[in-house]
Amino acid sequence: xxxxxxxxxxxxxxxxxxxxxxxxxxxxxxxxxxxxxxxxxxxxxxxxxxxxxxxxxxxxxxxxxxxxxxxxxxxxxxxxxxxxxxxxxxxxxxxxxxxxxxxxxxxxxxxxxxxxxxxxxxxxxxxxxxxxxxxxxxxxxxxxxxxxxxxxxxxxxxxxxxxxxxxxxxxxxxxxxxxxxxxxxxxxxxxxxxxxxxxxxxxxxxxxxxxxxxxxxxxxxxxxxxxxxxxxxxxxxxxxxxxxxxxxxxxxxxxxxxxxxxxxxxxxxxxxxxxxxxxxxxxxxxxxxxxxxxxxxxxxxxxxxxxxxxxxxxxxxxxxxxxxxxxxxxxxxxxxxxxxxxxxxxxxxxxxxxxxxxxxxxxxxxxxxxxxxxxxxxxxxxxxxxxxxxxxxxxxxxxxxxxxxxxxxxxxxxxxxxxxxxxxxxxxxxxxxxxxxxxxxxxxxxxxxxxxxxxxxxxxxxxxxxxxxxxxxxxxxxxxxxxxxxxxxxxxxx
Amino acid sequence: xxxxxxxxxxxxxxxxxxxxxxxxxxxxxxxxxxxxxxxxxxxxxxxxxxxxxxxxxxxxxxxxxxxxxxxxxxxxxxxxxxxxxxxxxxxxxxxxxxxxxxxxxxxxxxxx
Amino acid sequence: xxxxxxxxxxxxxxxxxxxxxxxxxxxxxxxxxxxxxxxxxxxxxxxxxxxxxxxxxxxxxxxxxxxxxxxxxxxxxxxxxxxxxxxxxxxxxxxxxxxxxxxxxxxxxxxxxxxxxxxxxxxxxxxxxxxxxxxxxxxx
Numbered sequence: 189x190x191x192x193x194x195x196x197x198x199x200x201x202x203x204x205x206x207x208x209x210x211x212x213x214x215x216x217x218x219x220x221x222x223x224x225x226x227x228x229x230x231x232x233x234x235x236x237x238x239x240x241x242x243x244x245x246x247x248x249x250x251x252x253x254x255x256x257x258x259x260x261x262x263x264x265x266x267x268x269x270x271x272x273x274x275x276x277x278x279x280x281x282x283x284x285x286x287x288x289x290x291x292x293x294x295x296x297x298x299x300x301x302x303x304x305x306x307x308x309x310x311x312x313x314x315x316x317x318x319x320x321x322x323x324x325x326x327x328x329x330x331x332x333x334x335x336x337x338x339x340x341x342x343x344x345x346x347x348x349x350x351x352x353x354x355x356x357x358x359x360x361x362x363x364x365x366x367x368x369x370x371x372x373x374x375x376x377x378x379x380x381x382x383x384x385x386x387x388x389x390x391x392x393x394x395x396x397x398x399x400x401x402x403x404x405x406x407x408x409x410x411x412x413x414x415x416x417x418x419x420x421x422x423x424x425x426x427x428x429x430x431x432x433x434x435x436x437x438x439x440x441x442x443x444x445x446x447x448x449x450x451x452x453x454x455x456x457x458x459x460x461x462x463x464x465x466x467x468x469x470x471x472x473x474x475x476x477x478x479x480x481x482x483x484x485x486x487x488x489x490x491x492x493x494x495x496x497x498x499x500x501x502x503x504x505x506x507x508x509x510x511x512x513x514x515x516x517x518x519x520x521x522x523x524x525x526x527x528x529x530x531x532x533x534x535x536x537x538x539x540x541x542x543x544x545x546x547x548x549x550x551x552x553x554x555x556x557x558x559x560x561x562x563x564x565x566x567x568x569x570x571x572x573x574x575x576x577x578x579x580x581x582x583x584x585x586x587x588x589x590x591x592x593x594x595x596x597x598x599x600x601x602x603x604x605x606x607x608x609x610x611x612x613x614x615x616x617x618x619x620x621x622x623x624x625x626x627x628x629x630x631x632x633x634x635x636x637x638x639x640x641x642x643x644x645x646x647x648x649x650x651x652x653x654x655x656x657x658x659x660x661x662x663x664x665x666x667x668x669x670x671x672x673x674x675x676x677x678x679x680x681x682x
Numbered sequence: 683x684x685x686x687x688x689x690x691x692x693x694x695x696x697x698x699x700x701x702x703x704x705x706x707x708x709x710x711x712x713x714x715x716x717x718x719x720x721x722x723x724x725x726x727x728x729x730x731x732x733x734x735x736x737x738x739x740x741x742x743x744x745x746x747x748x749x750x751x752x753x754x755x756x757x758x759x760x761x762x763x764x765x766x767x768x769x770x771x772x773x774x775x776x777x778x779x780x781x782x783x784x785x786x787x788x789x790x791x792x793x794x
Numbered sequence: 795x796x797x798x799x800x801x802x803x804x805x806x807x808x809x810x811x812x813x814x815x816x817x818x819x820x821x822x823x824x825x826x827x828x829x830x831x832x833x834x835x836x837x838x839x840x841x842x843x844x845x846x847x848x849x850x851x852x853x854x855x856x857x858x859x860x861x862x863x864x865x866x867x868x869x870x871x872x873x874x875x876x877x878x879x880x881x882x883x884x885x886x887x888x889x890x891x892x893x894x895x896x897x898x899x900x901x902x903x904x905x906x907x908x909x910x911x912x913x914x915x916x917x918x919x920x921x922x923x924x925x926x927x928x929x930x931x932x933x934x
Contacts (some may be wrong), residue, residue, distance in 0.1 A: 208867040250888040370728030
């Protein structure tokens with residue numbers, strides 16, 4: 189039974205390989221890749237229900253009991269992320285069908301998207317820190333290819349920088365792993381947590397923890413986001429949306445696991461550091477979003493603001509703040525995907541990237557314009573949309589934790605998000621239309637349906653936050669009490 | 683022996699860092715390869731260098747060395763092999779398309 | 795200028811067999827001695843690359859009409875297939891099994907499902923290696 193935990197990792201890999209053989213049959217590739225993602229979404233939802241009733245489940249690969257073998261662990265937190273990631277990928281694929289173009293589809297676009305999602309799901313589900321490294325690399329290798337796919341000048345140039353930066357980050361990950369193995373002699377996350385709790389988190393272990401913080405910050409775009417705007421603005425829209433939705437979130441997930449499960453014992457150093465980094469990230473992201481002239485820059489800096497805001501939740505570390513961060517994480521995956529899809533569609537429709545050169549889109553495409561308005565409200569955190577609950581809970585948590593500086597920065601950033609996105613809305617959607625009736629391109633049906641689906645999810649999460657609270661509470665409980673996780677792994681199932 | 687290895691790792695890291703910081707693409711790639719070799723040695727060293735038998739059933743009897751660092755290194759080698767190969771192909775394509783192998787000239791961002 | 799490569803071609807004809815045999819040997823010895831799918835695959839792949847270097851791509855393609863991308867894909871499929879096969883038997887993911895079988899001529903042999911997994915790894919390595927080299931050498 190617990191074998192089905194590996195399916196979110198293994199099914200994308202197998203279908204990706206099968207798709208390699210179906211290179212010429214584009215229609216078949218589309219259908220298979222879409223069905224795969226739908227299937228994984230269903231599986232992860234079923235697993236989520238199971239975890240809800242039976243507690244954390246795990247699968248020890250080839251029967252090696254922890255801490256000796258590698259294993260996959262499914263708790264509510266990871267499954268919520270797997271579910272959201274799978275749904276968003278399915279919808280992004282829907283967008284890609286009508287926009288990506290035959291050239292990409294024949295160059296193994298769908299297999300690489302599936303490899304990417306395999307790496308992402310693997311990173312969420314693994315219970316072994318070295319396995320986390322491997323899943324990161326699977327995801328990153330797929331992302332390297334997706335950035336460069338198409339082979340335009342700009343793409344190759346940016347992808348080279350992106351790859352080199354990530355290779356160095358992965359190298360630091362290995363260094364951190366080596367130190368960790370040298371000090372605690374184990375790589376199983378639950379076992380590490382147990383050993384760290386036994387000996388207390390001495391300065392040596394805190395140093396290792398900070399090394400992990402640096403590595404995951406590079407991946408998440410926390411403070412070390414200098415690489416992000418360049419590489420996120422060159423690939424095709426569907427890929428951009430996937431990156432914005434998923435890649436930084438994997439880094440954030442790793443940060444949450446590291447600092448709630450493995451190294452939670454020295455918050456004066458680590459959590460303060462995360463707090464400072466989150467604050468600086470928010471301020472820098474806001475500056476970027478304010479100064480940007482083209483919509484890609486504004487959208488990528490909004491990704492960075494999102495990262496900073498979620499990590500306020502981790503830095504504060506109270507129960508309310510953590511559950512707010514989980515809400516906001518899920519919201520951010522969906523809303524950022526929608527934002528990037530819309531931005532890409534705007535560029536496709538007008539042929540311009542500079543905000544001031546576009547005008548009057550809402551006259552030609554009313555539904556499209558109002559969906560943009562909706563995602564703007566959601567990202568700002570206006571009820572009844574999805575961002576509201578997360579923002580309020582993180583705010584309550586920050587007040588409880590008496591962390592008023594972060595509270596102030598966080599809510600100031602919301603206003604700047606609103607300002608930067610409203611500027612696009614007023615300049616590009618209102619005003620005189622620049623597209624004459626003859627030049628008007630139609631929005632492809634697949635793209636429009638992907639917008640509508642994501643918008644429905646945003647409204648649903650906002651209005652139906654109550655229905656999600658059971659899962660979120662369960663996830664928060666596990667994150668706040670690492671002993672639940674440790675016991676489920678090391679003592680259960682024997 | 684351990685201290686000797688650590689010094690060696692240090693030398694490799696400094697060489698690798700120097701190369702990664704240079705402007706030429708190929709030097710950067712060689713730099714990342716050297717860095718990954720350094721970290722493989724580091725993993726081997728922190729696992730503890732012991733004299734012992736190979737951890738295989740047919741050779742059992744007597745103490746044997748910790749097999750885990752070796753397994754980790756093998757995985758890391760395979761990954762760095764894949765990444766380096768990909769980087770080389772990417773660098774070649776970039777050179778052909780952009781006509782330069784110098785990061786200074788690949789800065790861009792202004793011409794779009 | 796045409797390089798006279800008679801010596802290279804003659805030597806390679808013999809050496810390739812030695813390399814390929816070594817590759818297969820390393821592959822099979824991997825179960826409980828140094829060796830295995832990855833190393834065996836690397837050696838096999840380098841043998842094939844050597845052939846491509848000595849003779850031109852078209853000649854080799856006529857004799858070995860494989861798309862090496864598909865070889866790699868097939869390898870991954872084989873490896874993941876054995877991994878997921880254990881799910882069918884209600885055993886944990888990646889479980890392996892082995893046993894002693896008496897085969898005609900060879901006598902009693904130790905067979906294990908790990909070998910299939912390793913074969914997948916070897917094919918993947920061969921496929922990837924040759925694809926990388928060919929994709930660099932194919933233009934101009």
